[in-house]
Amino acid sequence: MRLAAALLALVASAALAQGTPPAQAKPPDAKPAETQPAEVKSGENSTLTVRCMDDCSVRVDGKAGLRKAPNIWEFKDVSPGQRRIEANGGFLNRPLYNGYAEVPGGMQVTAQVDSNKRLTITDRIPLGEVKEAKAAAGGPSVLTIRCTKNCTVSLDGARKGASQAQLVVIRDVPPGDRNIEVKFVLGTKVVRSLLAIPADSEVFVTATESGLNITNSKPLAK
Structure with missing residues (x-):
């Protein structure tokens, strides 16, 4: 009798197990949307402004730009990539810098030539932001x-x-x-x-x- 009761209990447990729906997989927690930075089109030309410590003349890839001030020159439609920059000025119009700078695309770039004949990129602003700022001004x-x-x-x-x-x-x-x-x-x-x-x-x-x-x-x- 006891053996028969045990067998009946096992059969009932198996039947219940077969009727139980499978556990649903828990979906992964949704990740918060990430804020994307403003799109910068790297293939677009840029605007490059070169500042010297003293009065100077500047050329980019051998071409003259627009003299904004005695020590500030602006170059529009500068192709992205390695650009050759030459700056002369000061006492006896001596060489201030002669070398290359990496110009990113679609940006307004500012470069500073210091007294040690070094050129440093000091600012990069997407051209879209510059246009918006001018419109707001x-x-x-x-x-x-x-x-x-x-x-x-x-x-x-x-x-x-x-x-x-x-x-x-x-x-x-x-x-x-x-x-x-x-x-x-x-x-x-x-x-x-x-x-x-x-x-x-x-x-x-x-x-x-x-x-x-x-x-x-x-x-x-x-």
Whole structure:
């Protein structure tokens, strides 16, 4: 009797086990979405700005750029990769740097040439971010420069307006720090200054042999 009861118990346990659904595999914990950095197209050309410690002239792959200030040069549409940079200046226009720099694609790159003839990449900003920042900064302004004597005016290294005039009006000036140079016709006096130009404004500057001063600023008439 006991043996029969044990056999019945085993048969019942086997039947229950066969009717039990298989355990479901626990799905892996979902990973939080990762924030992807802004896309940078490495094949795009870049904008390269080279700064020297002193007045200088700079060439990239043998080509001249735009002189933004006596010691700052800008090169647009620079192909990514190893670029040859040559800088001369200072006393007797001596060599300041002659070598190569790795320029990434799709970036605004700033390079600094130091007094030990070394070049260091100090900044890399995706060009998309630069365009967004410029758009947020506001619209261009009008700059009116009145000289006490006939003069020639340059904005960020490029001559503007009529030469040998006492009043020079420059339109479509981007807001931000702008490098202004005034050369007086009579004599060799040259004055330079970095002026902060507001957006969507008309800015009035007086130029004397002692320097440049913003005398008035008002919003542009719509």
